[in-house]
Amino acid sequence: xxxxxxxxxxxxxxxxxxxxxxxxxxxxxxxxxxxxxxxxxxxxxxxxxxxxxxxxxxxxxxxxxxxxxxxxxxxxxxxxxxxxxxxxxxxxxxxxxxxxxxxx
Numbered sequence: 001x002x003x004x005x006x007x008x009x010x011x012x013x014x015x016x017x018x019x020x021x022x023x024x025x026x027x028x029x030x031x032x033x034x035x036x037x038x039x040x041x042x043x044x045x046x047x048x049x050x051x052x053x054x055x056x057x058x059x060x061x062x063x064x065x066x067x068x069x070x071x072x073x074x075x076x077x078x079x080x081x082x083x084x085x086x087x088x089x090x091x092x093x094x095x096x097x098x099x100x101x102x103x104x
Contacts, residue, residue: 015052
């Protein structure tokens with residue numbers, strides 16, 4: 001999926017990294033009962049998320065471009081590539097891909 005995605009602007013990538021870092025630090029602060037720190041990180045997270053929203057608008061990048069959906073066809077193509085079997089034989093083999101849950 002990552003290979004098919006268009007290249008993400010570096011600014012957006014950097015803001016997303018900062019958000020993950022801030023959220024991680026906030027979780028640590030909460031676990032350590034450092035609520036003033038946690039509140040500080042919460043404010044910082046909101047600022048960065050607003051920054052991310054503005055960057056997405058500027059670069060015309062929507063949420064689905066950042067978090068793509070894996071389809072049945074994607075799974076069939078990966079299986080075909082890894083096993084060397086044609087996609088048609090995977091489709092006809094009776095493999096129950098419909099039974100897969102999203103978290104699988």
